[in-house]
Amino acid sequence: MKAGIVVFPGINRERDMAIALEAAAGHKPRMVWHHETDLAGLDLVVIPGGFSYGDYLRCGAMAAQSPVMGAIRAHAARGGHILGVCNGFQILTEAGLLPGALLRNASLRFLSMDCWLRVERADTDFARHYQPGAVFRSPMAHGDGNYFADDATLDRLEGEGLVAFRYVTQEGAVTPEANRNGSARNIAGLYSPNLRVLGLMPHPEDLVDPLMGGTDGKPLFDGLAAALAA
């Protein structure tokens, strides 16, 4: 798996992501600066978390207009895999590569805590090392993770099976209490229609080693590495 991590000014989670990708793939990912426009040869483009451009205007709005985005769109158009985490998910929605938007958390509080995620489908390159319906723990840290889309879009996403993960209780129940940021229908992560673009707010890359307190996020990266093995 040849992976590249896109780094915008203000991004701060790229090293965590590199650790998770290297552990899964066996070699270091390429770091891609936001001025670069050539992503040829990459199987997976990762947009990590952070505060690109200081979250000016809207989270992800500036990054969505940066030079590298043209190359990322082209990568998506040729069926390449993209993973956007946290600010990366916000950037993917601002760029129109995933529908909807991430609003301020309904509580107005910045949420820095663990959450439980339910795997809504396991037949994708991202989730293949999880069981369908499995519940796993993931850290999250965001102020704007409240997923919003109009009802017609939400119905379409559900109908087409594009919801990747939902916020649930440890037992796997979809409840308002498990949905700390107020996301529509407890949506924590979404796929593109070809299932090759995944955006999610929580940080599975921060739980991939016993030294981090657990390995709940590791199957995502191991699954990707297996799916994209050359």
Next chain:
Amino acid sequence: MKAIVTVMLKTGVLDPQGKAIGQALHNLGFAGVGEVRAGKLIELELAETDPEAARAQAEEMARRLLANLVIESFRVEIAPLEIPG
């Protein structure tokens, strides 16, 4: 011309910031405050001197960057540039 772009969350999109401001006003003793909504105001100095062309430019900027039409609506006002001095 000067363009003043006002960006607001669409009706029906939860505005927790507006709610919090409303609650704070209530706590300060301001009675009779109904719904409060918070938005953004962006002022643009444009080289364009024709008001309608300036409006069209500002609307295009709002559609492409200043507003996210999934969640926000915008309106544009055009005014003469204030020349200092």
